[in-house]
Amino acid sequence: xFVIKYRKIFYTIAVLLVGSSFxxxxxxxxxxxxxxxxxxxxxxxxxxxxxDLPSIREDLDKLDLGNYTIQxxxxxxxxxxxxxxxxxxxxxxxxxxxxxxxxxxxxxxxNSIGPVIGEELKSxxxxxxxxxIIAIILFxxxxxxKVSELGKESVSSWKYGMVAILALIHDISIPxxxxxxxxxxxxxxxxxxxxxxxxxxxxxxxxxxxxVVFDRVRENLKNSLKxxxxxxxxxxxxxxxxxxxxxxxxxxxxxxxxxFFFGGETTKxxxxxxxxxxxxxxYSSIFLASPLLVTWQKFSNK
Amino acid sequence: xxxxxxAIFLIIIGGLIGYFIYNSQVNPESKFSFKLGLDLAGGxxxxxxxxxxxxxxxxxAKDAMDGLRDVIERRTNLFGVAEPLVQIEKAGEDYxxxxxxPGVTDINQAVTLIGETPLLEFKVxxxxxxxxxxxxxxxxxxxxxxxxxxxGDGQVTPEPxxxxxxxxxxxxGLTGSLLDKAQLSFDSTTGEPTVLLSFNAEGKAxxxxxTKENIGKIVAxxxxxxxxxxxxxxxxxxDGKAEISGGFSPEEAKKxxxxxxxxxxxxxxxxxxxxxxxxxxxxxxxNKGVNAGLYGLIAVAFFLLIxxxxxxxxxxxxxxxxxxxxxxxxxxxxxxxxxAGIAGFIMSIGMAVDANVLVxxxxxxxxxxxxxxxxxxxxxxARAWLSIRDSNISSIIxxxxxxxxxxxxxxxxxxxxxxxxxxxxxxxxxxxxxxLLAIAPKKExxxxxxxxxxxxx
Numbered sequence: 152x153f154v155i156k157y158r159k160i161f162y163t164i165a166v167l168l169v170g171s172s173f174x175x176x177x178x179x180x181x182x183x184x185x186x187x188x189x190x191x192x193x194x195x196x197x198x199x200x201x202x203d204l205p206s207i208r209e210d211l212d213k214l215d216l217g218n219y220t221i222q223x224x225x226x227x228x229x230x231x232x233x234x235x236x237x238x239x240x241x242x243x244x245x246x247x248x249x250x251x252x253x254x255x256x257x258x259x260x261x262n263s264i265g266p267v268i269g270e271e272l273k274s275x276x277x278x279x280x281x282x283x284i285i286a287i288i289l290f291x292x293x294x295x296x297k298v299s300e301l302g303k304e305s306v307s308s309w310k311y312g313m314v315a316i317l318a319l320i321h322d323i324s325i326p327x328x329x330x331x332x333x334x335x336x337x338x339x340x341x342x343x344x345x346x347x348x349x350x351x352x353x354x355x356x357x358x359x360x361x362x363v364v365f366d367r368v369r370e371n372l373k374n375s376l377k378x379x380x381x382x383x384x385x386x387x388x389x390x391x392x393x394x395x396x397x398x399x400x401x402x403x404x405x406x407x408x409x410x411f412f413f414g415g416e417t418t419k420x421x422x423x424x425x426x427x428x429x430x431x432x433x434y435s436s437i438f439l440a441s442p443l444l445v446t447w448q449k450f451s452n453k
Numbered sequence: 454x455x456x457x458x459x460a461i462f463l464i465i466i467g468g469l470i471g472y473f474i475y476n477s478q479v480n481p482e483s484k485f486s487f488k489l490g491l492d493l494a495g496g497x498x499x500x501x502x503x504x505x506x507x508x509x510x511x512x513x514a515k516d517a518m519d520g521l522r523d524v525i526e527r528r529t530n531l532f533g534v535a536e537p538l539v540q541i542e543k544a545g546e547d548y549x550x551x552x553x554x555p556g557v558t559d560i561n562q563a564v565t566l567i568g569e570t571p572l573l574e575f576k577v578x579x580x581x582x583x584x585x586x587x588x589x590x591x592x593x594x595x596x597x598x599x600x601x602x603x604x605g606d607g608q609v610t611p612e613p614x615x616x617x618x619x620x621x622x623x624x625x626g627l628t629g630s631l632l633d634k635a636q637l638s639f640d641s642t643t644g645e646p647t648v649l650l651s652f653n654a655e656g657k658a659x660x661x662x663x664t665k666e667n668i669g670k671i672v673a674x675x676x677x678x679x680x681x682x683x684x685x686x687x688x689x690x691x692d693g694k695a696e697i698s699g700g701f702s703p704e705e706a707k708k709x710x711x712x713x714x715x716x717x718x719x720x721x722x723x724x725x726x727x728x729x730x731x732x733x734x735x736x737x738x739x740n741k742g743v744n745a746g747l748y749g750l751i752a753v754a755f756f757l758l759i760x761x762x763x764x765x766x767x768x769x770x771x772x773x774x775x776x777x778x779x780x781x782x783x784x785x786x787x788x789x790x791x792x793a794g795i796a797g798f799i800m801s802i803g804m805a806v807d808a809n810v811l812v813x814x815x816x817x818x819x820x821x822x823x824x825x826x827x828x829x830x831x832x833x834x835a836r837a838w839l840s841i842r843d844s845n846i847s848s849i850i851x852x853x854x855x856x857x858x859x860x861x862x863x864x865x866x867x868x869x870x871x872x873x874x875x876x877x878x879x880x881x882x883x884x885x886x887x888x889l890l891a892i893a894p895k896k897e898x899x900x901x902x903x904x905x906x907x908x909x910x
Contacts, residue, residue, distance in 0.1 A: 235726070238564050258731055261560065265725040268500060271544060272860065279858045286850045294843050345793060348855070348863045352800060352870065355851030359804075359844035363811065366840040395814045398760065402753050402810070403803030409749030410799050415738030417492060417792040418745075425800065 152386030158442035172328025182334035184343035189266035353428030460891035490791035576622035631656030657693030794865035801873025808881035
């Protein structure tokens with residue numbers, strides 16, 4: 152199987168991508184949304200008039216808002232990000248956006264999140280990621296617990312779990328890196344709670360993909376022919392599950408593509424994260440997880 | 454033969470599910486319409502922090518929060534919100550009050566209304582003696598309104614008797630702030646539940662004055678502008694204690710005591726976050742989500758048909774079952790649909806296909822080994838089962854953790870995703886297997902071999 156043979160090339164690609172993702176995260180900083188930092192986001196549309204950003208800024212500067220960013224969004228709307236607003240401050244902001252109530256505006260969305268809630272959500276999201284990862288290691292180690300008894304060349308079950316986790320780190324760091332870059336250029340792309348939800352869904356999907364290949368390795372180990380090496384068995388399992396991995400990912404990508412192109416604004420970014428996640432998740436379960444099993448087995452047999 | 458009868462039976466059930474969904478969508482009065490979350494229907498969500506540290510006197514913080522929730526539910530009802538949702542959430546030591554107001558986008562008004570301290574008032578009959586007349590007029594008007602609704606179109610709103618618009622009772626200045634506490638008690642002779650009120654010093658004096666002047670008349674007790682009880686005063690009460698008896702059930706009396714205690718001593722609340730989605734934005738999201746689901750489904754169906762041929766067609770049928778069962782569950786449970794929930798559902802469509810893809814690839818391998826079609830199908834399902842089970846368990850683990858930890862938005866995703874994985878295991882295994890075996894040919898020719906293989910060959 153070519154995947155096993157050229158595994159070093161595939162490792163290099165993965166390491167480069169993950170490395171650059173971490174680099175951009177460190178370099179640009181992670182663009183956290185108000186879900187985690189606290190703050191307010193106000194989106195309004197101007198149904199009847201042109202948007203006069205300089206005058207709006209002038210009006211907003213009169214309020215004591217601290218730092219804020221305002222940007223056009225869509226054809227006729229603006230998005231304003233500020234600190235979290237009290238009801239009075241919100242009324243002031245709305246009146247400034249309407250240039251002292253001289254132009255007509257429609258409020259599309261207003262979210263104000265206090266710093267307490269933001270902190271809570273941040274720790275919840277982090278716990279979610281950690282718990283899912285731990286649960287998956289335990290589950291993989293458990294369901295492959297008999298695999299180490301099969302043949303003397305095999306690999307102990309917790310290594311399957313560890314390899315699955317390495318693949319998962321790959322799968323979630325690359326979409327995060329991409330979003331950090333996007334967030335650097337577009338105000339809309341932020342790491343919010345939906346983004347974290349998408350990452351968690353990617354964890355579920357990718358480990359699902361990896362487990363299917365591992366399952367095949369387990370089955371082939373059970374029925375292995377005399378003289379077949381671990382490397383050959385993993386290669387065989389990969390080629391047997393190759394079509395399934397690609398086809399499953401394709402159907403998920405078709406569904407997500409449809410959500411991205413035809414779905415509403417709120418789910419567009421969500422679909423995009425998942426598209427990246429599913430793509431790299433498929434890459435990792437074919438080109439990373441199973442070859443890593445072989446590498447690890449070879450390394451420990453030395 | 455038996456398997457074909459089962460197959461026909463399944464298809465009839467599928468048709469019924471489809472009919473149920475169609476029928477409940479077409480009929481606007483159906484109680485099984487989709488329940489849309491705030492981000493889809495438009496509305497406001499407010500999150501408050503409740504300070505229960507000042508709740509003392511042996512009162513449980515949990516009870517205090519229940520009282521607070523009741524007060525706020527009553528207020529949102531007064532506000533005319535169709536289906537307000539008031540929830541209590543414990544966050545560490547603190548209690549949170551989460552209020553969802555569908556259709557309300559005027560935060561200003563909502564915040565003012567909810568932020569008011571609950572108001573308990575004692576009112577007396579009007580000196581001009583019109584109280585009874587007004588109450589009667591109001592009763593008549595109320596009944597006419599109800600009759601109008603029954604008759605139908607509701608176009609003709611009857612003019613109320615001008616009398617009915619007048620206030621039947623007058624303010625006395627005695628409010629809940631002067632109440633010391635309320636207690637539940639039972640009448641020693643009749644066993645009827647009664648409510649005991651005790652006022653503080655200032656309240657005692659005012660109450661004595663009021664009762665002295667209104668013997669034989671009604672002293673109405675109002676909570677948040679609505680009368681909760683209208684007892685008749687029997688004698689002047691000077692000790693600052695009053696007993697309300699009025700044919701309460703024990704439950705009602707208990708609730709009244711709680712309302713009075715917390716109406717008088719509310720739990721202070723502080724606004725932590727607000728979220729509003731304009732209805733226009735919400736409506737767009739839902740329609741687009743439905744369209745996206747539909748187009749995604751069609752594209753996936755095409756892919757399955759072209760690649761997997763006849764089994765592909767069967768898996769499209771199974772997919773229809775899947776979508777049908779899911780939509781019916783959303784309606785019946787009901788599951789509140791949010792944009793994240795719809796995304797979870799669309800994603801689970803892809804996962805639902807996965808089990809079939811696993812099976813079909815296996816069936817192809819078995820066919821290559823030289824098994825006949827029927828045995829290849831049976832063997833394919835048996836061998837794919839382990840992979841399907843293991844991979845789906847990991848998805849369910851993820852969904853459960855997400856649901857357990859998540860905020861309402863994340864929970865929406867976790868719920869549809871988790872239910873989706875479970876249902877898809879059923880449809881992909883049971884339904885595909887039954888239908889596939891039902892159409893499996895007994896005699897094999899080149900055509901049937903072609904129809905049951907897949908891919909480019």
